[in-house]
Amino acid sequence: MAYDSNVLRRATQRLSEERRLREEMQDRRRAEIYQKLPQVAQIDQQLRRTIVDIIAASLRTGDDPAPAIGEVKRKNQALQERRTQLLLENGYPADALDARPACPTCGDTGWVGANMCSCLKKLCAQEQIRELSKLLDLGEQSFDTFSLDYYSDRPWPGELESPRERMEFIRDVCYNYASRFPKFVYRNLFLTGAPGLGKTFLSACIARAVAEKGYSVVYDTAVNIFARFEEQKFSRDELDIRDARDETRRYLHCDLLILDDLGSEMTTPFVQSALYTLVNTRLTAGRRTVISSNLSMDEVRRRYSGQTASRLEGEYRVLPFYGEDIRLLRKQRPI
Template sequence: MAYDGKILRRALQRFEEDKRAREERARDRREGVFHRQPRLREIDAELRATMSRILSTALRKGTDPRAAVEALKKQNLGLQEERRLLLEGLGLPADCLEEKPACPLCADAGWRDGRMCRCLKAYCAREQQRELSRMLDLGNQSFESFSLGWYSEAEDPALGVSPRENMDWICRTCKRYAAGFGQGSGNLLLTGDPGLGKTFLSAAIAREVSAEGYSVVYDTAVHIFDRFEARKFGRELGEAVEADVERVMDCDLLILDDLGTEMTTPFVQSALYSILNGRITDRRATILSTNLKLDELARRYTPQIASRIEGEYQVLPFFGEDIRRLRKERG
């Protein structure tokens, strides 16, 4: 489980900005207190000097520093008591001049025991949510807001099930997938006509998985293949295009939307196979969303691609009336 470099850099930037803002507020608060009672500034400086003398005395070679250290400690305690009384006279708590870290676990370092602290993980999660929200309506598209009421209860004679029953099964499947997400969670193929809820449920999965700290990349097939082509043929140089390709290959969950809308060139077929095969080999989960049916995918792409999809993806077939059109008609 790891956030990609793009997300981590943004999270670290915001983390440091907030940390500096807290430090500035703490300094302003201290200056306000010192302005009200100047003796507190003197005590603060004396306490800092006393601590330095304690350390230097304790480290002095050739002498027994214990007596001097004890004397300095008493002086330190006396200053602390004077400070407490002065603050009490101002109606302030004894610790109001202390700079307390926002995170008690890592003291605002962001890392603990060589691992990312939960405070920095929260920043990463928010940055990833912002990134996903550029293409998905994460604010409204969730499992809780998904409604089966738009799907007909009339049974489809050819399939032996109604659109509502089918969508109930698909929704429950997606919920289980998101709730139990982890390495080796497997892959999903969302297939069906436009306007049936594929993007909605993709967003719901992305929202849940991202909130658990997994890295999620959502993008269209057209844009992903464009980035792969730019790297392959040197159309764009620099770190940005390389980072985009790495994000696609290395994220915990890739949601590749609108597969089949791109121009199907030999390069696109090669890139698609590399994505699918590479992520399967690394046990990284992928969700493919397409308006094409399974047999149409097989005709459009290579037999190797069709084989990988059929063998490694759970197929979720969407059918029914266009929900977007129904919403528009019903106002």
């Protein structure tokens, strides 16, 4: 999973901070116990010395070290039993002085060999939701809160389904896409239709559900995405170029890219080329993409290159939205 470097950095910092706080709490508890039970402090000093004794016995030359090591171990065991007894008699748990990691799998490092541990993945998912919330209102946007009440159940002109029937189908496709990610039968989605029909809302629902599963999700508008591609190619400022390169790398390599409002950008030959690069690179790598647009597929064919339109039509499940503008209906008759 290709997490954004900022997301990974913040998650790693949180993991380190949580580990530091646990260590400080353990130090305070140890100091409290030593002050209340000086004998326990003395036992711990003796236990530390037994380690030196074991090393000395194992390095001793000329004699078999096994008897000496055995004696040291027996002494060590007796000291531990006495310490446990003192702790229990004074109301402390037997392991009160043991430093135990919150995650026994990775020892609170966040990594098991070269693989990210589930504890760090969980923090990355939380940070990713926070990152997405900067651009998307994820407060109440979830499949559970998606309502069909604003969609008419009357036949829609020129269509076989009512808007409500159509949106029930689209909602179910989006829900299954997110809940089964990345194994759903449709790898990529193209949400098309007039403004105010719920495309961005369902995109946010998908983003939340997939991010909560621990996959890297990047959401951005077409205007921002193509501006970053343009900065990377044409900017003369090295810092701007580096930032734009980092952003475009996120767009190309995240597990799920949600490109919102395709068609709102000024369409130039460069934008046409950048869109094809983005779509084709992600398809070739097997990475998933959701695109929303007010453009119909006929308008996409006229506005962008034939290659791009062919890739979208061939590799994306096109979901046409229709109905009345939900935003206007909410103002007229709030539920």
